[in-house]
Structure formats: structure tokens, C-alpha cells
Amino acid sequence: MPLRIDVITIFPDYFAPLQLSLMGKAQQSGLVTIAIHDLREFTSDRHRSVDDTPYGGGAGMVMTPEPWGQAIDAVVTDQSTLIVPTPAGKLFSQPVAAELAHSTHLIFACGRYEGIDQRVVEYYRPRIDVRELSIGDYVLAGGDVATLAMIEASVRLVPGVLGNPESLVEESHQLPGVEYPSYTKPPTWRGLDVPEVLLSGHHDQIARWRAEQSTIRTTHNRPDLLPGS
Numbered sequence: 001m002p003l004r005i006d007v008i009t010i011f012p013d014y015f016a017p018l019q020l021s022l023m024g025k026a027q028q029s030g031l032v033t034i035a036i037h038d039l040r041e042f043t044s045d046r047h048r049s050v051d052d053t054p055y056g057g058g059a060g061m062v063m064t065p066e067p068w069g070q071a072i073d074a075v076v077t078d079q080s081t082l083i084v085p086t087p088a089g090k091l092f093s094q095p096v097a098a099e100l101a102h103s104t105h106l107i108f109a110c111g112r113y114e115g116i117d118q119r120v121v122e123y124y125r126p127r128i129d130v131r132e133l134s135i136g137d138y139v140l141a142g143g144d145v146a147t148l149a150m151i152e153a154s155v156r157l158v159p160g161v162l163g164n165p166e167s168l169v170e171e172s173h174q175l176p177g178v179e180y181p182s183y184t185k186p187p188t189w190r191g192l193d194v195p196e197v198l199l200s201g202h203h204d205q206i207a208r209w210r211a212e213q214s215t216i217r218t219t220h221n222r223p224d225l226l227p228g229s
């Protein structure tokens with residue numbers, strides 16, 4: 001059963017990249033089907049409006065619930081998971097990507113302005129799995145880029161999508177922390193040599209060197225990922 005993804009957005013063109021490269025191949029192979037829907041197709045006024053002023057005051061505009069209700073109702077099934085990107089969401093992570101990769105149907109609601117009327121989440125939460133997710137502690141202008149990131153991170157984990165599943169095996173055995181540095185030909189580039197151990201053919205020494213490099217990089221770049229931190 002291929003993973004089906006429906007994306008609802010006011011900027012469908014943001015999702016043209018999903019036709020390229022790995023994501024494009026995943027769709028051509030039938031492992032994943034991705035459909036993009038323009039939220040404005042689900043409006044009923046002649047201005048095709050999707051936002052209004054926030055109750056309680058405050059800056060900016062909020063996306064009105066009805067177009068979202070019409071758009072989600074057009075694609076939802078009892079197997080759907082509704083993903084709502086938001087700065088207020090739980091942090092999206094590799095384990096979450098693995099969960100989404102094993103879903104049957106994902107609906108991404110890409111908000112803009114200051115977000116979507118919360119009643120959309122409240123309406124669907126008793127009916128289907130609803131997940132408010134954030135891709136990190138920085139503020140984007142909308143949910144579209146977050147959705148692209150979550151789709152790419154999840155779809156690459158769908159069995160059969162990655163040409164070389166060995167990459168996923170290595171990833172899953174990744175020591176806590178960040179990965180070791182990678183090198184390829186030429187052996188010398190602008191006077192810089194590839195670390196000698198990588199040319200030695202001694203796989204135990206290479207594994208030890210890579211583990212040491214991972215620890216050095218994690219300590220420097222991501223001490224929060226060190227065991228016991």
C-alpha cells in the first residue's frame with residue numbers, strides 16, 4: 001500500500017521540488033503518491049479570501065477555518081494523519097519521520113500569516129490522528145518549507161525509496177551524536193590530503209578513527225547530543 005500524501009497550501013508552486021530527484025523517483029516508482037491542493041479552491045467568496053483579523057487583537061491575520069474544513073474533508077479518511085506545522089508544535093525528529101514513513105495517509109496543512117484558526121485542530125482531533133509539529137526553534141513565514149522538510153525526511157525512510165538501504169542501516173546504528181567527516185577522490189585537493197587511515201584498508205582502524213571524529217564533532221557542534229548530557 002503506497003504512502004499517500006496530500007498537501008494543502010496557498011502556494012502550490014512551493015512544492016514543485018517534490019517532482020525532482022529522490023522524491024520524484026519515489027512517486028514514479030509508485031511507493032508514494034503526493035497531491036498538492038490550492039486552499040483557495042475551497043473558498044466560496046469571489047475574493048477567495050483565506051484570512052481575517054484575530055479575535056482578542058494582536059498583530060497580523062489568522063487563517064479562517066472553513067476553507068480548511070472544506071479542503072481537509074475533500075481528502076480525509078479514517079486512516080489519515082493530519083500534520084499541522086506550527087512554531088508551537090512538538091519537535092519533528094528522525095523518530096517522528098520514521099513514524100510518518102509507516103503511515104497510510106498524511107495530510108499536511110500548510111498555514112501562512114499568523115497561523116490557522118485552532119478550531120481546525122480541535123475539530124479533527126477527535127476524528128483522526130492530528131499532530132502539531134515544528135521543525136526547529138526559529139520562525140518561518142509559513143508551514144510550506146517545514147512541510148517540504150518533513151516530507152523529504154519521512155519519504156526517504158519508506159522501504160524501497162533509498163537505492164542503497166545500507167545508508168539507513170548505517171544511520172540507524174549511528175552512535176549518539178553527529179556523523180564523522182566524509183572524503184572522496186582526489187586523494188589530495190588544493191594541498192589538503194585525505195586522512196591517511198582512510199586509505200589504509202584497515203577497517204578496524206577506520207571504524208575507530210570515525211568514532212573518534214564523531215565524538216570530536218559532537219563535542220564541538222552538538223554537546224547536547226553527548227551521552228549523559
Ligand SMILES: N#Cc1c(-c2ccc3ccn(Cc4ccc(CN5CCOCC5)cc4)c3c2)n[nH]c1N
Pocket residue numbers: 058085086087089110111112113114115116133134135136137138139140141142143144146
Ligand atoms: N513547522 C514549523 C515552523 C514555523 C511555522 C509553521 C507554520 C506557520 C504558519 C504561519 N507561520 C508564520 C508564523 C510566524 C510567527 C508566529 C508566532 N506567533 C507568536 C504569537 O503571536 C502570533 C504569531 C506564528 C506563525 C508559520 C510558521 N515557523 N518555524 C517553524 N519551525
